[in-house]
Amino acid sequence: MNYRRLFLIGVPYVWLLALFLVPFIIVLKISLSDIALSIPPYTPTLDLSEGWAGIKDFFSKLDFDNFLFLKTDPLYWKAYVSSLQIAIFSTAITLLVGYPIAYGMARAPEEWRATLMMMVILPFWTSFLIRVYSWMGILGKEGFLNSALMWLGIVDEPLTILNTNTAVYIGIVYTYLPFMILPIYAALDKLDISLLEAAEDLGCTRTSAFWLVTLPLSRPGIVAGSFLVFIPVIGEFVIPSLLGGSNTLMIGKILFEEFSSNRDWPVASAVAVLLLLIVVVPIVLFQRSQERQAEAQK
Amino acid sequence: MAKPSKTPVVFAPWEDETQKPIIQFKNVTKRFGNFTAIDNLSLDIFEREFFALLGPSGCGKTTIMRMLAGFEAVTEGTILLGGKDISPVPPNKRPVNMMFQSYALFPHLSVWDNIAFGLRRSSMPKDEIGARVDEMLRLTRMEKFAKRKPHQISGGQRQRVALARSLAKAPKLLLLDEPLGALDKKLRHDTQFELMDIQEKTGTTFVIVTHDQEEAMTVASRVAVMDHGKLIQVATPAAIYETPNCVYVADFIGDVNLIEGNSKKVGSDKYEVSWAEGQAALHGSCPREIADGTRVTYAIRPEKVAISADKPKDAANAIQGTVHDIAYLGNISTYHVMLPNGQVIKAQESNTRRLANRHFTWEDPVWLSFTDTAGVILTE
Ligand SMILES: Nc1ncnc2c1ncn2[C@@H]1O[C@H](COP(=O)(O)OP(=O)(O)OP(=O)(O)O)[C@@H](O)[C@H]1O
Numbered sequence: 306m307n308y309r310r311l312f313l314i315g316v317p318y319v320w321l322l323a324l325f326l327v328p329f330i331i332v333l334k335i336s337l338s339d340i341a342l343s344i345p346p347y348t349p350t351l352d353l354s355e356g357w358a359g360i361k362d363f364f365s366k367l368d369f370d371n372f373l374f375l376k377t378d379p380l381y382w383k384a385y386v387s388s389l390q391i392a393i394f395s396t397a398i399t400l401l402v403g404y405p406i407a408y409g410m411a412r413a414p415e416e417w418r419a420t421l422m423m424m425v426i427l428p429f430w431t432s433f434l435i436r437v438y439s440w441m442g443i444l445g446k447e448g449f450l451n452s453a454l455m456w457l458g459i460v461d462e463p464l465t466i467l468n469t470n471t472a473v474y475i476g477i478v479y480t481y482l483p484f485m486i487l488p489i490y491a492a493l494d495k496l497d498i499s500l501l502e503a504a505e506d507l508g509c510t511r512t513s514a515f516w517l518v519t520l521p522l523s524r525p526g527i528v529a530g531s532f533l534v535f536i537p538v539i540g541e542f543v544i545p546s547l548l549g550g551s552n553t554l555m556i557g558k559i560l561f562e563e564f565s566s567n568r569d570w571p572v573a574s575a576v577a578v579l580l581l582l583i584v585v586v587p588i589v590l591f592q593r594s595q596e597r598q599a600e601a602q603k
Numbered sequence: 604m605a606k607p608s609k610t611p612v613v614f615a616p617w618e619d620e621t622q623k624p625i626i627q628f629k630n631v632t633k634r635f636g637n638f639t640a641i642d643n644l645s646l647d648i649f650e651r652e653f654f655a656l657l658g659p660s661g662c663g664k665t666t667i668m669r670m671l672a673g674f675e676a677v678t679e680g681t682i683l684l685g686g687k688d689i690s691p692v693p694p695n696k697r698p699v700n701m702m703f704q705s706y707a708l709f710p711h712l713s714v715w716d717n718i719a720f721g722l723r724r725s726s727m728p729k730d731e732i733g734a735r736v737d738e739m740l741r742l743t744r745m746e747k748f749a750k751r752k753p754h755q756i757s758g759g760q761r762q763r764v765a766l767a768r769s770l771a772k773a774p775k776l777l778l779l780d781e782p783l784g785a786l787d788k789k790l791r792h793d794t795q796f797e798l799m800d801i802q803e804k805t806g807t808t809f810v811i812v813t814h815d816q817e818e819a820m821t822v823a824s825r826v827a828v829m830d831h832g833k834l835i836q837v838a839t840p841a842a843i844y845e846t847p848n849c850v851y852v853a854d855f856i857g858d859v860n861l862i863e864g865n866s867k868k869v870g871s872d873k874y875e876v877s878w879a880e881g882q883a884a885l886h887g888s889c890p891r892e893i894a895d896g897t898r899v900t901y902a903i904r905p906e907k908v909a910i911s912a913d914k915p916k917d918a919a920n921a922i923q924g925t926v927h928d929i930a931y932l933g934n935i936s937t938y939h940v941m942l943p944n945g946q947v948i949k950a951q952e953s954n955t956r957r958l959a960n961r962h963f964t965w966e967d968p969v970w971l972s973f974t975d976t977a978g979v980i981l982t983e
Pocket residue numbers: 635638640658659660661662663664665666667704
């Protein structure tokens with residue numbers, strides 16, 4: 306093994322170690338600690354000046370109490386389940402909305418595609434927070450949407466959308482749509498048109514050619530897009546707290562409340578560790594499906 | 604050569620006034636933007652024909668196929684299939700299957716499923732589909748690879764799968780865009796005969812694009828030589844080879860010596876071509892009338908030129924030169940003979956003797972001779 310290769314492999318590993326593994330170990334450690342009225346607000350802290358005895362003392366004080374506590378309060382597992390539910394539904398909606406858009410983009414005349422792509426990415430130029438706030442302006446009782454609906458005479462009374470799960474879904478689908486569109490577009494753009502011609506030549510209608518050829522061949526894009534939406538949505542905090550109501554249960558919100566309102570870092574860390582486990586499982590599944598795909602493409 | 608049918612009658616429906624063509628191109632023009640890919644083309648193809656399209660890259664062969672299959676609309680003119688205008692018929696409703704030049708195999712399906720794809724879209728019962736796919740696999744010798752995906756097989760194997768897939772539905776009209784280009788010589792020959800056999804059995808009409816003139820000669824009932832979206836000559840392989848109608852066709856098909864000169868009429872269809880100072884004029888014939896003094900090209904195939912050490916006594920045409928180069932091709936040798944005016948004429952001899960006993964070697968003075976019917980006089 307030469308040093309050049311070692312270096313090339315080493316850089317991303319050091320990066321992962323510093324930015325992922327070390328913070329995770331810190332959070333894991335806090336989750337095993339107890340709450341305390343001090344700075345930092347937990348105990349024990351590692352005191353190396355006392356040597357080996359200090360280290361032994363430190364480890365003996367770590368326990369799983371916080372995880373056991375999460376089990377006793379149904380709020381937590383309900384929030385997990387509700388987060389999963391919201392993530393699954395909104396991923397499905399994003400897919401249903403995003404796929405036709407990606408398809409339209411991939412089939413658009415060559416000279417339009419750059420512009421269309423630009424329009425998909427354009428929202429990223431403004432702050433995410435501002436965009437979510439503007440949805441409050443749109444969805445509120447006196448918001449644009451209700452004014453427009455009443456002016457058109459479609460409804461007599463303003464609809465209650467803001468501070469409900471519907472508003473959360475709208476916000477999530479709006480925010481994460483580009484992450485769904487881009488990988489699907491990439492897959493559809495690669496698709497060789499002559500395959501569709503071959504399918505038609507062999508007796509397919511346009512529709513059946515779509516189901517038998519286009520859809521299976523855009524599967525990698527669908528999988529990638531779905532994970533890019535699903536994983537961050539599970540832990541989403543800003544959208545449910547700004548657009549959701551008091552009955553919108555999402556684990557990101559709980560996490561934030563534990564950290565800042567309750568200042569209970571150990572319990573918050575335990576919530577975070579569990580959330581990570583929930584997210585890691587799909588990531589592993591994703592990795593494996595990607596690997597299988599890559600193998601098939603070889 | 605034209606395929607001899609079982610009956611002594613020669614298969615030549617294009618000469619029979621009563622025969623109705625299965626495909627008719629009527630003044631078809633196809634433009635991409637302002638580029639004319641097919642230029643006012645008219646063509647009749649008859650049932651059970653094995654029609655070969657020949658021409659340089661980019662001359663419009665694939666475009667003709669794609670118009671027949673329904674992927675390109677004609678800009679002007681009409682295409683009739685069985686007497687009916689096919690322009691409103693979508694590709695999936697045409698009794699036509701096409702083998703794509705790029706193969707267009709479905710990457711997510713196995714070889715087996717690729718071949719079965721078209722059959723599954725028809726009303727064929729399941730077990731018959733299985734039998735048919737297996738038959739196609741056997742035909743293309745791909746039985747061992749049935750479970751593989753297209754990216755797991757070689758280029759030639761992919762080509763065979765594409766061929767099998769287009770053959771599977773046994774359509775009325777089969778369009779094959781360079782179906783055998785990636786196969787080795789032996790497999791190509793075998794497949795050519797398989798194709799001819801299939802045609803014999805099913806009566807399918809084939810339109811085939813090929814860059815291999817030997818292939819066109821072997822399988823085709825007629826050959827169309829194209830250039831820049833136009834048909835230059837449509838005739839049987841023998842006619843194309845022996846009596847090309849212009850320099851382009853003569854040069855495109857096979858090897859040919861072209862000698863330019865001025866013509867002079869000497870008999871009913873006999874002409875003399877004076878081609879160089881101090882050299883005897885060449886004698887040949889041309890069925891068309893040529894005005895005296897017209898600049899013409901005398902075209903003669905290398906294998907029709909005999910090479911000898913002494914001047915042959917009663918040859919209609921004889922030219923002296925020196926051996927400039929010898930190309931040994933195994934079964935034959937090609938002698939490149941330099942004439943006094945610097946032009947090089949090729950003469951071919953079959954190697955009936957061993958290499959060591961060869962008659963001639965470099966710089967030997969030799970005589971080239973040929974009869975007055977061996978060559979053709981071309982005016983274009
Ligand atoms: N979609 C298109 N848009 C513009 N020009 C095209 C298009 N398709 C084909 N052409 C042009 O039309 C001409 C004929 O193309 P075609 O594919 O029929 O050639 P070909 O005879 O099959 O060549 P080859 O032997 O290389 O396959 C080419 O000059 C090509 O560039």
